[in-house]
Amino acid sequence: MLIKPLVEALLFTTEEPLSPDKLAEITGVAIKEVREALWQLQKEYSHAERGLQVMEIAKGFQLATKPELAPVLETMFKGEKSYILSQAALETLAIIAYRQPVTRVDIESVRGVKVDGVLETLHKRRFIRTVGRKDAPGRPILYGTTKEFLKYFGLKDLSQLPHPALTE
Amino acid sequence: MLIKPLVEALLFTTEEPLSPDKLAEITGVAIKEVREALWQLQKEYSHAERGLQVMEIAKGFQLATKPELAPVLETMFKGEKSYILSQAALETLAIIAYRQPVTRVDIESVRGVKVDGVLETLHKRRFIRTVGRKDAPGRPILYGTTKEFLKYFGLKDLSQLPHPALTE
Amino acid sequence: MSLPVFEGPFALLFHLIEKAEVDIYEISISEITAQYLAYLQNMEKVNLDLASEFLVMAATLLKLKSKKLLPVTVESDLDPEELNLTIDSREELVQRLLEYRHFKAVATELRSYEQAQKRVFVRSLCGGKIVLVNPAEEADAGAVTLPGLMEAFQRLLAKREQLPQEIAPDDFSVHDKVKQIMYLLRGKNEGVDFLALFPRGAGLAEIIATFFALLELVRIRKIRVWQSAPFSSLLVAHRQNPGGGKGVN
Numbered sequence: 001m002l003i004k005p006l007v008e009a010l011l012f013t014t015e016e017p018l019s020p021d022k023l024a025e026i027t028g029v030a031i032k033e034v035r036e037a038l039w040q041l042q043k044e045y046s047h048a049e050r051g052l053q054v055m056e057i058a059k060g061f062q063l064a065t066k067p068e069l070a071p072v073l074e075t076m077f078k079g080e081k082s083y084i085l086s087q088a089a090l091e092t093l094a095i096i097a098y099r100q101p102v103t104r105v106d107i108e109s110v111r112g113v114k115v116d117g118v119l120e121t122l123h124k125r126r127f128i129r130t131v132g133r134k135d136a137p138g139r140p141i142l143y144g145t146t147k148e149f150l151k152y153f154g155l156k157d158l159s160q161l162p163h164p165a166l167t168e
Numbered sequence: 169m170l171i172k173p174l175v176e177a178l179l180f181t182t183e184e185p186l187s188p189d190k191l192a193e194i195t196g197v198a199i200k201e202v203r204e205a206l207w208q209l210q211k212e213y214s215h216a217e218r219g220l221q222v223m224e225i226a227k228g229f230q231l232a233t234k235p236e237l238a239p240v241l242e243t244m245f246k247g248e249k250s251y252i253l254s255q256a257a258l259e260t261l262a263i264i265a266y267r268q269p270v271t272r273v274d275i276e277s278v279r280g281v282k283v284d285g286v287l288e289t290l291h292k293r294r295f296i297r298t299v300g301r302k303d304a305p306g307r308p309i310l311y312g313t314t315k316e317f318l319k320y321f322g323l324k325d326l327s328q329l330p331h332p333a334l335t336e
Numbered sequence: 337m338s339l340p341v342f343e344g345p346f347a348l349l350f351h352l353i354e355k356a357e358v359d360i361y362e363i364s365i366s367e368i369t370a371q372y373l374a375y376l377q378n379m380e381k382v383n384l385d386l387a388s389e390f391l392v393m394a395a396t397l398l399k400l401k402s403k404k405l406l407p408v409t410v411e412s413d414l415d416p417e418e419l420n421l422t423i424d425s426r427e428e429l430v431q432r433l434l435e436y437r438h439f440k441a442v443a444t445e446l447r448s449y450e451q452a453q454k455r456v457f458v459r460s461l462c463g464g465k466i467v468l469v470n471p472a473e474e475a476d477a478g479a480v481t482l483p484g485l486m487e488a489f490q491r492l493l494a495k496r497e498q499l500p501q502e503i504a505p506d507d508f509s510v511h512d513k514v515k516q517i518m519y520l521l522r523g524k525n526e527g528v529d530f531l532a533l534f535p536r537g538a539g540l541a542e543i544i545a546t547f548f549a550l551l552e553l554v555r556i557r558k559i560r561v562w563q564s565a566p567f568s569s570l571l572v573a574h575r576q577n578p579g580g581g582k583g584v585n
Contacts, residue, residue: 005219
């Protein structure tokens with residue numbers, strides 16, 4: 001099987017940027033060949049006649065649209081892009097992101113207000129998920145953030161949040 | 169702005185197949201130019217060195233991976249594509265696709281069994297929809313297939329339904 | 337002997353005809369009825385949902401068989417009308433079987449289409465995420481991406497020597513910080529130092545709130561962040577003319 005088409009398909013389907021290591025692991029070919037394929041693809045897509053690019057983000061690669069096309073593409077995704085999180089949602093997210101795993105009661109004690117509704121919204125938007133139950137009376141649910149959360153804020157992973165050394 | 173890169177980017181970002189009409193509307197160029205760009209892209213991607221294809225499906229176009237790469241890509245999406253429709257669902261869909269608009273009773277008379285449960289499942293999966301009521305006693309609901317149905321089976325439109333040769 | 341489970345009476349009839357290697361047009365009602373009833377008797381596993389349908393067909397076959405002998409109808413307490421399974425002649429049965437055979441063949445074809453489509457991946461499968469690069473971020477050299485912003489933030493925190501206090505209730509609000517930042521940036525189109533947006537001696541809670549506010553403002557393109565030279569400090573300003581994108585309020 002040819003390497004380049006395979007790498008192209010992987011850069012297309014992936015949700016997360018893929019590192020050369022990861023690509024080598026999936027395809028089962030030497031990292032040198034993966035790098036060669038990536039380089040070739042990057043060169044090909046850089047042509048002005050192409051609408052996509054091989055974008056390098058945080059040590060990984062992913063197909064993405066070219067920036068100059070954004071104005072037109074945005075008209076397609078109107079509404080999706082203009083979605084803005086409410087203040088309550090942002091604050092709750094901040095607390096969950098830094099304190100996870102965290103219970104509802106803990107969040108409420110920080111924000112000083114009930115957060116049931118906000119939690120539901122964040123859950124629906126798949127920014128948070130239940131990560132287990134706390135070993136405490138009532139075994140309250142523990143919440144954590146999701147991949148969706150990272151993507152929304154353009155974070156590579158939670159380590160990009162200043163955590164946890166400073167909060168302990 | 170060049171048309172081809174824009175169309176390429178749109179076929180990449182879209183969740184749904186985009187019709188030439190829709191592409192013309194978004195890009196603001198003549199449908200003839202859109203078709204030309206689509207044709208060019210289709211030709212370019214058909215090259216064996218490319219891992220993607222311009223797929224024509226459900227009356228629209230969309231970028232997709234090439235089928236021969238499936239073995240490797242499947243390892244990335246384990247489980248997501250593993251379920252298949254039941255035989256009952258397939259037979260029911262076949263009847264609806266050919267006979268639409270069709271009532272439940274008509275489907276049952278072909279299959280010789282009740283289809284309430286199957287219809288519900290197909291409805292939930294958005295493969296069928298109600299398209300009206302028959303002008304007959306009891307005004308029974310009429311069913312038809314959806315775009316989702318076309319997409320699932322990779323059909324451009326209903327004219328592409330299989331016509332199995334019924335030779336003895 | 338283990339018998340296959342059938343989708344319905346037509347599927348069973350069809351199986352019997354194929355097994356007997358008879359042309360559908362040539363079926364003998366007597367033989368097919370005998371085989372059908374024999375099958376039902378041997379059926380170990382019966383799909384209860386379909387039991388009545390199988391019995392209706394049995395009754396129908398018996399009716400057709402008896403019709404051949406005598407002009408009488410076999411009474412059944414099952415209601416074939418309800419299922420629209422009334423079959424009044426051998427010809428009609430043949431017709432129905434042919435029709436069923438057609439759709440069974442279509443279903444088989446659809447199965448192969450389904451298999452083929454499973455081998456093709458589109459982006460909607462993986463969430464259909466839009467990977468859109470902000471044009472303004474790329475337009476000016478030295479522009480800073482969100483990860484860059486994050487790094488700056490981490491450096492900021494690293495500078496803090498004392499450990500932060502507990503996050504106190506109502507101590508911070510992202511919403512207020514958004515307003516505060518927008519106010520601080522007013523009229524300063526040449527840019528404000530990134531660090532200047534974080535109040536001196538701010539606790540962790542306030543830093544987080546400020547930072548989330550900045551992230552949100554970048555995301556909705558209310559502000560832009562850039563560097564005048566590599567490794568120089570980050571500058572923040574209102575985005576006057578959102579780079580080709582629609583302003584978001």
